[in-house]
Amino acid sequence: MSWSFMDGLKYTRQHEWARLDGEGSTVTAGITDYAQDKLGKIVFVELPEPGNPIKAGDSMAVIESVKAVADVYAPVSGTIVSVNEALEDMPELLNEDPYNEGWIIKLEMENAGELEGLMSKEEYEKHVQQEEEVE
Numbered sequence: 001m002s003w004s005f006m007d008g009l010k011y012t013r014q015h016e017w018a019r020l021d022g023e024g025s026t027v028t029a030g031i032t033d034y035a036q037d038k039l040g041k042i043v044f045v046e047l048p049e050p051g052n053p054i055k056a057g058d059s060m061a062v063i064e065s066v067k068a069v070a071d072v073y074a075p076v077s078g079t080i081v082s083v084n085e086a087l088e089d090m091p092e093l094l095n096e097d098p099y100n101e102g103w104i105i106k107l108e109m110e111n112a113g114e115l116e117g118l119m120s121k122e123e124y125e126k127h128v129q130q131e132e133e134v135e
Contacts, residue, residue, distance in 0.1 A: 003033040005125050006099050010075065010118035013127060017099065018075035018115060025112065029060065029075050030084075030103040031094060034128050039065040042091045047083040047104070054080055054107065056114050061104050063094065076114040078107040 009017040015035035019028045036042065044064035054060055059071040060080070084103050087093055093102040109115065119127060 003037060003128065004099070005033070005121045005128075007121055009099070009121065010115055011121070011124035011127075012073065012075045012118055014073050016073055016075045018118060020109075020115060021106070025078075025109045026081065026106055027076055027078065027109050027115065028103045028106050030105075031063070031072055031098055032124070033098050036095050036098045036102075039063060039070060040067040041065055042094045045087040045091045045094065045104070047085070047087065048080055050080050050082055052080050054078065063091075072104060074105075074107070075118055076107070076109050077111060078109040080105050080107050082106045 009019050011017050011032065015032045017030055017032050021028055042063055042065045046062040048054070048060055054074045054077065056074055056077045058074050060074040061072040063070050063072055083105050086101070087104065096102065
Protein backbone atom coordinates (compact mmCIF):
# COMPACT_ATOMS: atom_id res chain seq x y z
CA MET A 1 0.00 0.00 0.00
CA SER A 2 1.33 3.42 -0.76
CA TRP A 3 0.16 6.64 0.82
CA SER A 4 1.07 10.17 -0.11
CA PHE A 5 3.06 12.31 2.29
CA MET A 6 3.43 15.99 1.49
CA ASP A 7 6.42 18.26 1.90
CA GLY A 8 5.84 21.46 3.85
CA LEU A 9 3.42 19.89 6.33
CA LYS A 10 3.86 18.92 9.97
CA TYR A 11 2.28 15.68 11.21
CA THR A 12 0.90 14.31 14.49
CA ARG A 13 1.14 10.76 15.83
CA GLN A 14 -2.67 10.56 15.49
CA HIS A 15 -2.45 11.16 11.70
CA GLU A 16 -3.39 14.83 11.42
CA TRP A 17 -1.42 17.35 9.38
CA ALA A 18 -0.82 21.08 9.84
CA ARG A 19 0.36 23.67 7.34
CA LEU A 20 1.43 27.21 8.19
CA ASP A 21 -0.33 29.54 5.75
CA GLY A 22 2.07 32.19 4.49
CA GLU A 23 4.06 34.31 6.93
CA GLY A 24 1.31 34.68 9.52
CA SER A 25 0.16 32.45 12.35
CA THR A 26 -2.80 30.85 10.58
CA VAL A 27 -2.59 27.06 10.35
CA THR A 28 -4.70 24.82 8.12
CA ALA A 29 -5.24 21.29 9.47
CA GLY A 30 -6.75 18.02 8.33
CA ILE A 31 -6.22 14.26 8.28
CA THR A 32 -3.49 12.44 6.39
CA ASP A 33 -3.84 10.21 3.36
CA TYR A 34 -2.97 7.28 5.63
CA ALA A 35 -5.79 8.21 8.06
CA GLN A 36 -8.44 8.49 5.35
CA ASP A 37 -7.33 5.16 3.87
CA LYS A 38 -7.60 3.42 7.25
CA LEU A 39 -11.04 4.94 7.90
CA GLY A 40 -12.43 3.87 4.53
CA LYS A 41 -15.30 5.66 2.81
CA ILE A 42 -16.09 8.80 4.83
CA VAL A 43 -19.82 9.53 5.01
CA PHE A 44 -20.15 12.37 7.55
CA VAL A 45 -18.02 15.08 9.17
CA GLU A 46 -19.02 16.98 12.31
CA LEU A 47 -17.22 20.34 12.23
CA PRO A 48 -16.51 22.67 15.17
CA GLU A 49 -17.79 26.25 15.49
CA PRO A 50 -15.53 29.05 14.20
CA GLY A 51 -14.46 31.41 16.98
CA ASN A 52 -13.97 28.62 19.51
CA PRO A 53 -10.60 28.24 21.21
CA ILE A 54 -8.99 24.82 20.96
CA LYS A 55 -5.98 23.19 22.60
CA ALA A 56 -3.50 20.90 20.87
CA GLY A 57 -4.74 17.33 21.28
CA ASP A 58 -8.40 18.33 21.76
CA SER A 59 -10.99 16.96 19.35
CA MET A 60 -11.45 19.40 16.46
CA ALA A 61 -13.91 17.31 14.42
CA VAL A 62 -15.61 13.93 14.29
CA ILE A 63 -15.44 11.80 11.16
CA GLU A 64 -17.86 8.98 10.46
CA SER A 65 -16.91 6.34 7.92
CA VAL A 66 -18.47 3.07 6.90
CA LYS A 67 -15.97 1.39 9.27
CA ALA A 68 -15.83 3.66 12.33
CA VAL A 69 -16.43 6.97 14.04
CA ALA A 70 -13.20 8.80 14.82
CA ASP A 71 -12.18 12.01 16.56
CA VAL A 72 -9.77 14.28 14.74
CA TYR A 73 -7.39 16.11 17.08
CA ALA A 74 -6.06 19.66 16.82
CA PRO A 75 -2.34 19.62 15.96
CA VAL A 76 -1.74 22.98 17.67
CA SER A 77 -3.56 25.31 20.09
CA GLY A 78 -5.40 28.40 18.91
CA THR A 79 -8.73 29.86 17.88
CA ILE A 80 -10.73 28.31 15.04
CA VAL A 81 -11.08 30.97 12.33
CA SER A 82 -12.85 28.87 9.68
CA VAL A 83 -14.05 25.37 8.88
CA ASN A 84 -14.34 23.63 5.51
CA GLU A 85 -18.11 23.79 5.06
CA ALA A 86 -17.79 21.89 1.75
CA LEU A 87 -17.27 18.76 3.87
CA GLU A 88 -20.86 18.98 5.14
CA ASP A 89 -22.17 18.21 1.64
CA MET A 90 -19.14 16.32 0.32
CA PRO A 91 -17.40 14.40 3.13
CA GLU A 92 -15.76 12.26 0.44
CA LEU A 93 -13.34 15.17 -0.18
CA LEU A 94 -11.43 13.76 2.80
CA ASN A 95 -10.93 10.51 0.87
CA GLU A 96 -10.27 12.14 -2.50
CA ASP A 97 -7.96 15.04 -1.55
CA PRO A 98 -7.09 15.05 2.16
CA TYR A 99 -4.28 17.62 1.84
CA ASN A 100 -6.02 20.27 -0.27
CA GLU A 101 -9.79 20.30 -0.87
CA GLY A 102 -10.30 18.07 2.18
CA TRP A 103 -8.81 20.41 4.80
CA ILE A 104 -10.89 20.53 8.01
CA ILE A 105 -10.14 23.72 9.95
CA LYS A 106 -8.04 26.87 9.89
CA LEU A 107 -6.93 28.26 13.20
CA GLU A 108 -5.03 31.23 14.54
CA MET A 109 -2.10 29.60 16.33
CA GLU A 110 -1.29 30.61 19.93
CA ASN A 111 2.25 29.25 20.11
CA ALA A 112 4.42 28.71 17.02
CA GLY A 113 6.63 26.38 19.07
CA GLU A 114 3.88 23.76 19.04
CA LEU A 115 4.15 23.48 15.26
CA GLU A 116 7.89 22.87 15.53
CA GLY A 117 7.18 20.00 17.95
CA LEU A 118 5.28 18.02 15.29
CA MET A 119 6.81 15.44 12.96
CA SER A 120 8.41 16.19 9.61
CA LYS A 121 7.34 14.31 6.48
CA GLU A 122 10.25 11.87 6.93
CA GLU A 123 9.51 11.29 10.63
CA TYR A 124 5.84 10.71 9.86
CA GLU A 125 6.64 8.21 7.08
CA LYS A 126 8.73 6.22 9.59
CA HIS A 127 5.90 6.44 12.15
CA VAL A 128 3.41 5.00 9.61
CA GLN A 129 5.84 2.21 8.65
CA GLN A 130 6.20 1.27 12.32
CA GLU A 131 2.41 1.22 12.79
CA GLU A 132 2.01 -0.99 9.74
CA GLU A 133 4.63 -3.43 11.07
CA VAL A 134 2.69 -3.76 14.33
CA GLU A 135 -0.62 -4.58 12.59
